[in-house]
Every structure is written in structure tokens, then in C-alpha cells.
Amino acid sequence: MKTYLNLLPQETQRAQVARLRIRQWSVVWLLSAGVLAVLAGVEWRRTQLAQQRREAAEEHYAPIRKLQQSNRELAERIEVLQKRESLALSLSNERPLLALLGIVGRASQAAEGRVCVQQLQWSEARRDPHTGEIAMPAALRLDGLGLDYLSIARFAAALRDVNVFAHVQVNASNSDDQDSRSYSIECAF
Numbered sequence: 001m002k003t004y005l006n007l008l009p010q011e012t013q014r015a016q017v018a019r020l021r022i023r024q025w026s027v028v029w030l031l032s033a034g035v036l037a038v039l040a041g042v043e044w045r046r047t048q049l050a051q052q053r054r055e056a057a058e059e060h061y062a063p064i065r066k067l068q069q070s071n072r073e074l075a076e077r078i079e080v081l082q083k084r085e086s087l088a089l090s091l092s093n094e095r096p097l098l099a100l101l102g103i104v105g106r107a108s109q110a111a112e113g114r115v116c117v118q119q120l121q122w123s124e125a126r127r128d129p130h131t132g133e134i135a136m137p138a139a140l141r142l143d144g145l146g147l148d149y150l151s152i153a154r155f156a157a158a159l160r161d162v163n164v165f166a167h168v169q170v171n172a173s174n175s176d177d178q179d180s181r182s183y184s185i186e187c188a189f
Contacts, residue, residue, distance in 0.1 A: 088164050097122065100140060103162050110158035114151035115183075119143040137166070140187040145180045146172070152183045159187060 006013060100122070108115050121141040146152040149172060156170045165187040172183040 084163065103159070103164060104142065107155055107158035107162065111146070111151045111155040114147040115144060115155045116146070117142050117144040138189045140165070140189075142183075142185045142187070144183060146183055147180055149181060152181060156185055159185065165189060 008016075101120075104117060104120065108117065119142070121143075123139045123141070146155065152170060152172050156168050159165060159168045167188050169186045169188075170183060171185070172181050
């Protein structure tokens with residue numbers, strides 16, 4: 001039972017109740033905001049520590065990453081060298097004439113079309129019948145014309161750069177024509 005009587009107008013009573021509720025809920029909201037701020041700060045600190053640990057681990061891992069990159073580059077280089085080696089071995093074992101024509105054609109491109117191959121002579125390797133060892137290695141002889149000694153030298157250098165031949169020997173002499181030089185190149189396997 002009430003022991004008092006509120007004579008304030010209805011609107012004022014509502015305003016008082018609203019202020020009281022606002023004060024009560026604002027305390028609850030402020031406390032909640034404070035707790036959330038503390039939780040957010042703790043989570044932010046955890047994130048910072050995790051990021052520092054990750055950066056330290058990445059710094060520690062950086063040399064390994066460089067080694068892995070170096071290993072990949074070396075593996076690619078090894079693969080290229082193995083392909084070149086297998087090409088040289090396949091040519092030295094089989095020596096298909098078509099492949100030799102391709103090599104000669106590519107070498108003539110290095111001479112910028114200033115070299116003409118007139119004769120290509122192939123000789124197989126000869127083995128000693130008694131020992132079975134190679135008595136005379138396989139050889140390729142190219143005879144032709146070049147506009148000048150420089151183009152012949154470029155042609156021979158391109159043949160050397162293929163790394164198929166053990167040695168490339170150039171013999172050049174003047175021809176009857178003043179505009180060209182005859183040459184003879186011997187390539188041994």
C-alpha cells in the first residue's frame with residue numbers, strides 16, 4: 001500500500017521515469033562499452049603479438065626462401081644443360097643427316113646469308129677391328145663460298161657454339177672471283 005501520493009502532472013511523472021530509466025540504462029551501456037573496450041584491447045594486443053611472431057618467423061625463414069629460389073633456378077639450369085647434353089649425345093650417337101643439315105643451316109644464319117655451302121661430306125667413325133676402339137672419329141666436311149673472311153669466321157663460330165663438334169677447323173683460300181672466298185671446314189665429333 002502506498003504511503004504517499006504523487007501530485008505531479010502525468011507528463012512530469014513520465015519525464016522523471018524516463019530520466020531514471022535513461023540513467024539506469026546508460027550505466028549498463030557504459031559498463032558494457034567499458035568491458036567491450038577492454039576485450040577489444042586484449043584482442044588487439046593478441047593480434048599485435050601474433051603479427052610480431054609472424055614477422056620474426058618470416059625473417060627467420062627468409063634465407064630458406066632464398067635457398068628455395070636458388071634451388072629452383074639451379075634445377076632449371078640443370079634441366080637446360082641436360083637437354084643440351086642429351087641433344088649432343090643423341091647427335092653423337094646417331095648423327096642423323098637431317099639434324100646435321102639443321103645445325104649447318106642455323107650456323108649459316110649466323111653468317112647473315114653471306115656463306116654458301118656447296119658440298120657437305122659425312123664420314124662415319126671407323127673402329128679398329130682388333131680392339132674395337134674408335135680409330136678415326138666421325139667427321140663432317142663442309143666446302144663452299146663466303147663473301148669475306150669475317151662471314152666464314154662467324155659461320156665457324158656458330159658451328160662451335162652448337163657444342164656438338166669436338167673441334168671445328170677452318171681452311172679458307174682466295175677464289176678466282178675477287179668477291180668471294182672459298183672455304184673448307186672440318187668438324188670432328
